[in-house]
Amino acid sequence: MSIEKPNYFDWVYQVVREIPSGRVSSYGAIAHYLGLKSGARMVGYAMNASHTVNDVPAHRVVNRKGLLTGKHHFATPTQMEELLKSEGIKVKNDQVIDFESLFWNPATELGN
DNA sequence: CGCCTGACGTTGC
């Protein structure tokens, strides 16, 4: 199928898929890693479509503040935090605890 | 074809 269209989404999906369990990433980090430094919104956009494409752990992707901004876009507004908690990530008031420590940077983890 | 919105981020005040 003619995937010559904007691979932006695909790039995001693959990076998000590389996120290990118990870890979280941010839109800006992925965007920056893909070269979309200011395209953090595009990453979130891709995430929205991701749920219609394949298994993309979008729940492991949060904003720069560690807030579950996209939880409202899941099957249920509690799905996201439940998934995170299920992976050992503590969530309080829609915010990831120890977000800095759980932060997974593709540019650092993937290195290249 | 043009305007608006959007799962963000950064800078300015």
Place this chain on the structure above:
DNA sequence: AGCAACGCCAGGC
């Protein structure tokens, strides 16, 4: 340190 406005880019109408 907290709040507001702007910027980026693509998709939907």
